[in-house]
Amino acid sequence: MYDLIIIGGGPAGITAAATAINQRLETLIIAERWGGQTTYAMQLEEVEGRETITGEALLDAFRRQLDYLDFVRCFDTVTRVRPEEQHFVVDTAQGNRFEGQALIIATGAKPQRLNVPGEARLVGRGLSYAADAHASLFLGKDVAVVGNGRRAQWAAASLARRAHQVYLLAPEPLVTTPLARKLRQMPHVEVTEGVTVREVLGEKYVEGIAVTMPDGQEREIPVKGVFVKLARTPNSELVRDWVDCDSxxxxxVDAYCATSWPGVFAAGDVTLVSEQVLLHIGDGAKAAISAYHYLLMR
Ligand SMILES: Cc1cc2nc3c(=O)[nH]c(=O)nc-3n(C[C@H](O)[C@H](O)[C@H](O)COP(=O)(O)OP(=O)(O)OC[C@H]3O[C@@H](n4cnc5c(N)ncnc54)[C@H](O)[C@@H]3O)c2cc1C
Known part of the structure; x- marks a missing residue:
């Protein structure tokens, strides 16, 4: 039986595993993919070569600690997790069954894509799903944010501090928040509700976005950046039936990354914490230390 099983190989899971191993816990990390969503970096024509700290680079030091420890890693998909007496049982798609005394869930979230021409080709070439990480690259440029919820509003506000013009293109009416009211008053933020995105334009880099406006008019807006901030789905289905989740x-999780179920901790995008590698690295470490304390006190 393992002391700790970590599900997820993104920033939260990898840092949790490195921290747990440093605490000499018998640890297993199970992931479909190594590196999670950080395996993607933004390149822009005019800022190539500029010094930026990528999520990939931040994570690398922790990942290197695990690279030679084959026995702590398992590349597989977890299909079921259940509590059993004083421990947890984890089943995988390849037919493995593992048991652990504590769990860290770091399975991330699925970003919702636009699913329009140009999107897949221009990811990392002006098209981003991570405003916190990439907003600073768009200083003085025109950008579009697609979405209507809180995450889209935060992204638009963050970009408004740097960009020349922000187009907040909301497929549905903006969720009512104090920030939505503020955004509507900002002179360099144009909010349009009821927009349908048809295409992200550009050959090598983003050059614009083609939309249908609420009155049916087709418009091409020249922008250098497109930030997709549609609703995302946390990958919490493995524990949703027995661990408390929001709607x-x-x-x-509490301030120690503990969930409602003793012995189960969570970190990263599967929780409500802002989607940024830097924060998830901290939370992964925190979850592992909390699991260590939990195991000490059992
Ligand atoms: C396209 C894109 C680009 C981004 N770029 C940046 C950036 O440059 N800088 C930045 O700070 N932030 C960036 N972000 C945000 C950042 O990548 C995420 O917030 C971060 O990766 C979340 O870390 P995580 O560990 O919670 O989950 P993830 O990185 O999503 O990792 C989840 C892990 O769980 C595994 N997993 C899920 N379900 C299962 C299962 N059932 N069984 C086994 N394994 C499972 C996955 O394979 C993966 O290894 C980006 C996000 C996206 C979508």
Whole structure:
């Protein structure tokens, strides 16, 4: 039986595993993919070569600690997790069954794509799903944000501090928040509700976005950046039936990354914490230390 099983190989899971191993816990990390969503970096024509700290680079030091420890890693998909007496049982798609005394869920979230021409080709070439990480690259440029919820509003506000013009293109009416009211008053933020995105334009880099306006008029807006901030789905289905989650499915954690179920901790995008590698690295470490304390006190 393992002391700790970590599900997820993104920033939260990898840092949790590195921290747990440093605490000499018998640890297993199970992931479909190594590196999670950080395996993607933004390149822009005019800022190539500029010094930026990528999520990939931040994570690398922790990942290197695990690279030679084959026995702590398992590349597989977890299909079921259940509590059993004083421990947890984890089943995988390849037919493995593992048991652990504590669990860290770091399975991330699925970003909702636009699913329009140009999107897949221009990811990392002006098209981003991570405003916190990439907003600073768009200083003085025109950008579009697609979405209507809180995450889209935060992204638009963050970009408004740097960009020349922000187009907030909301497929549906903006969720009512104090920030929505503020955004509507900002002179360099144009909010349009009821927009349909048809295409992200550009050959090598984003050059614009083609939309249908609420009155049916077709418009091409020249922008250098497109930030897709549609609703995302936390990958919490493995524990949603027995661990408390919010209405959107985020696992609810306390300040120590502990969930409602003793011995189960969570970190990263599967919780409500802002989607930024830097924060998830900290939370992964925190979850592992909390699991260590939990195991000490059992
Ligand atoms: C396209 C894109 C680009 C981004 N770029 C940046 C950036 O440059 N800088 C930045 O700070 N932030 C960036 N972000 C945000 C950042 O990548 C995420 O917030 C971060 O990766 C979340 O870390 P995580 O560990 O919670 O989950 P993830 O990175 O999503 O990792 C989840 C892990 O869980 C595994 N997993 C899920 N379900 C299962 C299962 N059932 N069984 C086994 N394994 C499972 C996955 O394979 C993966 O290894 C980006 C996000 C996206 C979508």
């Amino acid at each position: 959107a499915g985020h696992i609810i």
